[in-house]
Amino acid sequence: MAHLWVRHEGVWGAQRLGSAGIDVAGLLASRAAAAADGAAYPHSARLIRVDAAEAKSWAIIASPTSGLRVNGRTPPAGLCVLDDRDEIRGGAEKLFFSTETLAAVEPFPGSDRPVFCGRCRQSIEVGSPAVCCPGCGISYNESAELPCWTYSEKCTFCGQATALDAGFSWTPEEL
Ligand SMILES: [Zn+2]
Ligand SMILES: [Zn+2]
The missing domain is CATH 2.60.200 (Tumour Suppressor Smad4)
Structure with missing residues (x-):
């Protein structure tokens, strides 16, 4: 966003x-x-x-x-x-x-086709807690049972940091 x-x-x-x-x-x-x-x-x-x-x-x-x-x-x-x-x-x-977007856990919105988690490869159920990687758009489960997004420090596909409290990597400074 x-x-x-x-x-x-x-x-x-x-x-x-x-x-x-x-x-x-x-x-x-x-x-x-x-x-x-x-x-x-x-x-x-x-x-x-x-x-x-x-x-x-x-x-x-x-x-x-x-x-x-x-x-x-x-x-x-x-x-x-x-x-x-x-x-x-x-x-x-x-x-x-x-245009920087923060990773956030949100109910999975679903798609026309099944979407498979970037970590565990199981299909992600509509409405289940999930994170869409801001770097590459790949979705991951993120619940107590399936903490797939935060399982590793970085996204498997693009290297985006997975910390949910990381904050923005870029902020304005006085030029
Ligand atoms: Zn998963
Ligand atoms: Zn990614």
């Missing part, structure tokens, strides 16, 4: 992005109101999800005169498809976009 890094009182926090997208101008304006810095903020800018087959990407739509910048540049024609770790700036505030 992609997310935006937003700074609250000097501390960066990750805000998950849902399918509805997010009003970036409103978010920046609320940060600006907290900062009371008097800078000019974009009136209209929105982050939207673009679904193309399996690939999900995110784009920002902003009026070319809004003053919003992505990696220091005004989006051409007001549109910019975002890449991991892009900086979004408006006024004196900035946000960072990230």
Whole structure:
């Protein structure tokens, strides 16, 4: 799940992005109101999800005169498809976009065909606790009886760390 890094009182926090997208101008304006810095903020800018087959990407739509910048540049024609770790700036505030996803235990959603666990090779039952590897998308059981995801320190297929409390490997820093 992609997310935006937003700074609250000097501390960066990750805000998950849902399918509805997010009003970036409103978010920046609320940060600006907290900062009371008097800078000019974009009136209209929105982050939207673009679904193309399996690939999900995110784009920002902003009026070319809004003053919003992505990696220091005004989006051409007001549109910019975002890449991991892009900086979004408006006024004196900035946000960072990230595509990094944390591993989480969730009820297995199921699929058209049986899905086999990346560790034990048994089919994973719909609704049973499972982890979808953020690195490669392979699913694993993860219950008290079948702790297949956390059985090893790393995903068998892509080397993704399996610690469930590892947190994000990338966080914004002041540049
Ligand atoms: Zn398993
Ligand atoms: Zn993996």
